[in-house]
Amino acid sequence: MPDVSNYQTPPVDELNKGLGPMTAPWPVSSAAGEGWSLLDEEVSLPTAVLYESRLDHNLRWMQQFVRTYGLQLAPHGKTTMAPKLFRRQLDGGAWGITVATAQQALVAARHGVPRVLMANQLVGKRNIEIVAGLLDAPGFEYFCLVDSVDGIVQLARHLAAHGGSRPIHVLLEIGPTADQSGSRTGVRNDEQLDAVLGALREHHAHVRLAGVELYEGVLKEEGEIRTFLRRAVAITRRIVQDGGFARPSPILSGAGSAWYDVVADEFAKAEVGVPVEVVLRPGCYLTHDVGVYRAAQAQIQQRNPVAAKMRGGLQPALQLWAYVQSVPDADKAVIALGKRDAAFDAGFPEPALHYRPGKGPDGRPVPSPAHWKVTGMMDQHAYLSIAEGDDIRVGDMIAFDISHPCLTFDKWRHLLVLDDDYRCIDLVHTYF
Amino acid sequence: MPDVSNYQTPPVDELNKGLGPMTAPWPVSSAAGEGWSLLDEEVSLPTAVLYESRLDHNLRWMQQFVRTYGLQLAPHGKTTMAPKLFRRQLDGGAWGITVATAQQALVAARHGVPRVLMANQLVGKRNIEIVAGLLDAPGFEYFCLVDSVDGIVQLARHLAAHGGSRPIHVLLEIGPTADQSGSRTGVRNDEQLDAVLGALREHHAHVRLAGVELYEGVLKEEGEIRTFLRRAVAITRRIVQDGGFARPSPILSGAGSAWYDVVADEFAKAEVGVPVEVVLRPGCYLTHDVGVYRAAQAQIQQRNPVAAKMRGGLQPALQLWAYVQSVPDADKAVIALGKRDAAFDAGFPEPALHYRPGKGPDGRPVPSPAHWKVTGMMDQHAYLSIAEGDDIRVGDMIAFDISHPCLTFDKWRHLLVLDDDYRCIDLVHTYF
Numbered sequence: 066m067p068d069v070s071n072y073q074t075p076p077v078d079e080l081n082k083g084l085g086p087m088t089a090p091w092p093v094s095s096a097a098g099e100g101w102s103l104l105d106e107e108v109s110l111p112t113a114v115l116y117e118s119r120l121d122h123n124l125r126w127m128q129q130f131v132r133t134y135g136l137q138l139a140p141h142g143k144t145t146m147a148p149k150l151f152r153r154q155l156d157g158g159a160w161g162i163t164v165a166t167a168q169q170a171l172v173a174a175r176h177g178v179p180r181v182l183m184a185n186q187l188v189g190k191r192n193i194e195i196v197a198g199l200l201d202a203p204g205f206e207y208f209c210l211v212d213s214v215d216g217i218v219q220l221a222r223h224l225a226a227h228g229g230s231r232p233i234h235v236l237l238e239i240g241p242t243a244d245q246s247g248s249r250t251g252v253r254n255d256e257q258l259d260a261v262l263g264a265l266r267e268h269h270a271h272v273r274l275a276g277v278e279l280y281e282g283v284l285k286e287e288g289e290i291r292t293f294l295r296r297a298v299a300i301t302r303r304i305v306q307d308g309g310f311a312r313p314s315p316i317l318s319g320a321g322s323a324w325y326d327v328v329a330d331e332f333a334k335a336e337v338g339v340p341v342e343v344v345l346r347p348g349c350y351l352t353h354d355v356g357v358y359r360a361a362q363a364q365i366q367q368r369n370p371v372a373a374k375m376r377g378g379l380q381p382a383l384q385l386w387a388y389v390q391s392v393p394d395a396d397k398a399v400i401a402l403g404k405r406d407a408a409f410d411a412g413f414p415e416p417a418l419h420y421r422p423g424k425g426p427d428g429r430p431v432p433s434p435a436h437w438k439v440t441g442m443m444d445q446h447a448y449l450s451i452a453e454g455d456d457i458r459v460g461d462m463i464a465f466d467i468s469h470p471c472l473t474f475d476k477w478r479h480l481l482v483l484d485d486d487y488r489c490i491d492l493v494h495t496y497f
Numbered sequence: 498m499p500d501v502s503n504y505q506t507p508p509v510d511e512l513n514k515g516l517g518p519m520t521a522p523w524p525v526s527s528a529a530g531e532g533w534s535l536l537d538e539e540v541s542l543p544t545a546v547l548y549e550s551r552l553d554h555n556l557r558w559m560q561q562f563v564r565t566y567g568l569q570l571a572p573h574g575k576t577t578m579a580p581k582l583f584r585r586q587l588d589g590g591a592w593g594i595t596v597a598t599a600q601q602a603l604v605a606a607r608h609g610v611p612r613v614l615m616a617n618q619l620v621g622k623r624n625i626e627i628v629a630g631l632l633d634a635p636g637f638e639y640f641c642l643v644d645s646v647d648g649i650v651q652l653a654r655h656l657a658a659h660g661g662s663r664p665i666h667v668l669l670e671i672g673p674t675a676d677q678s679g680s681r682t683g684v685r686n687d688e689q690l691d692a693v694l695g696a697l698r699e700h701h702a703h704v705r706l707a708g709v710e711l712y713e714g715v716l717k718e719e720g721e722i723r724t725f726l727r728r729a730v731a732i733t734r735r736i737v738q739d740g741g742f743a744r745p746s747p748i749l750s751g752a753g754s755a756w757y758d759v760v761a762d763e764f765a766k767a768e769v770g771v772p773v774e775v776v777l778r779p780g781c782y783l784t785h786d787v788g789v790y791r792a793a794q795a796q797i798q799q800r801n802p803v804a805a806k807m808r809g810g811l812q813p814a815l816q817l818w819a820y821v822q823s824v825p826d827a828d829k830a831v832i833a834l835g836k837r838d839a840a841f842d843a844g845f846p847e848p849a850l851h852y853r854p855g856k857g858p859d860g861r862p863v864p865s866p867a868h869w870k871v872t873g874m875m876d877q878h879a880y881l882s883i884a885e886g887d888d889i890r891v892g893d894m895i896a897f898d899i900s901h902p903c904l905t906f907d908k909w910r911h912l913l914v915l916d917d918d919y920r921c922i923d924l925v926h927t928y929f
Binding site for chain 2: 072073075076078079080081082083085086090105106107108109110143165166167168171172175185186188189190191192194195212213215216219240248249250251252253257388389390391392393394399401404405409410422443444445446448458459460462471472475476478496497
């Protein structure tokens, strides 16, 4: 395992989709200067773009929200897996970056993220070895979840075999109780809890308990979620009383992108007998969307007093641009944008802007007609329903808003960052 | 635009998921020798694997099928976007490689594919520039589709502006008629057909008609598909009579992975007055699956006399291996495999093999119980329904068969090629 910080970002590969012309492979550092113009068709479509002004707004918005509650932010990095965006989140005040897998933890560490919360169990010899290699690096902090005796035993065994590692710090994952409406991982009852706490005591040499964690997003109702959160606080209090944490201020962590306000509200007032470090982990706020997360955010703006008072809400910062490829029927256009380019599991992409190339320097994209809808997608195509007589032609460019940023980011190895004139001012690499 | 063949494959990036340990970035050529053992947990799971013996079988099977009909094979490369697999398809006798986009054409050309059929319209300035750069390379052949006057006018305009390019060779795309049950792109009636043929005559300096194409997979019934295919043959015959092709033997192309036998049957007997070059384009046969394409292939084995006589059928050659991450309930396990790792739009992954690490050198994976089913997926997790008392533990490895290879390949930047002992004997890069 190489040193934690020796990673050399590979150059931009000209064979990736959605890029402009390059005369040779680029070092990432020089990508910012190229200034490709989207509207002058200097970029191969389809392409995925981030709007700098909106990214910046969203970044500040969430950091301010969390700061108002006096809590910490560890944005879920799995959403973007873009180290340049991790850097901006950290520079904006984030406590650390959350990830979902050992590979994602490695990507973050190699790009200089000093503190990684892996909001998942760490399972499997090679995955544990990857993390053990990182633990050896001074100044790098890592946490993962545990919810079973088997998992703890394996962690201890593989860490012992690896040799030389510092002990691993873990958070106890709490799952909803059997009478609640959903669940994923996590201890669900007292019997499981006692078994896991026992295993942690037994394997203290290699595995240290640093806090308590949950993911409330498997439940659908605020009341249930509050009950769940209070149970996590009560368990934290009990473990404090029993002296079970290997850290003076245990971590208490929760919150996806849909209920972070409720988690903030409950955890900010948690009383467990010692100070706690509350860490929230939303990920989708950075780009937001016009689907599932817009709907969730609208609820948050209504029910949460802090969010309601803040200037503006989150803005959709990620769009896909694609060409009209064919207009074979009066009521249908075929767009060169497919399931390989956009998330489609939480609603199809939604047309937002329409632009006909060649309009000259004063031409700007205009809002696309409200009746244009994506009605189906194939691997490389989308069907757009239009009305007879609509002014739409082969070669027109359409910008699509999206629903579900995570499953859109992972379809792109690079995304373009655009200024307000639709010129590329940066590229972000992703690591999926 | 650099010379068509000057591409340097970047080294294997250790930050990609599903790999084993590397002490430094690897040149691709050396990846074959590492011999990671999947069963000894030398690979970070989840990982995507191809089984060499099955790949080889499928490769030969389809080439033999097409050869028996005396036709040509241009496998759809969009499925895998793996140039190493393109090379094997070409070495096995393929006429060329089919792609869906300009970027995919670039990937193929840069990796030495001499003949690319882009089974799509080529739209947009930058996309046309990419292809124009390739057309300048001697010995490289490229075809794309046209179905509109606007598309032809744009092709001609951007090619003229690019300067120096040879003319582009196109196939006329035929779409189903209005009374048929589905459609995507393609000319659907005589009026569109006449307009497109007129535009082709007008722009003959830059755009040359090389053949006729269709994609029958938008229809669902054999009878309709045969009608559609015969219409394409009739249109081809008419264009031959009118002297409309810029090639003595026009190309006649069709066939996705579900109806290639029917297309072979119809096109092999096509009489258009001159010899035709029939090119079939299935893509999913190489890895096959246990979902949509297994069902389609079962139909083919039943209805097609050539397929029925051939030894064996296609075999599922692509699996995903993942860990059991948590078993919070007696009837449910949570698997560390998500929507980011596997296609989920045509059925969830299906458990196939079960293995408990540490069984020693004689341990082999065993078929997983038939009642294990994936019941839901999140970004990074799958829910597996099990029965009370099943022998399943955190840290167990499960191999999943998949449905829809295309949307599984595109979630992996590298796939491992395994021998029959589950050792890695090669890596294939993908370019999505």
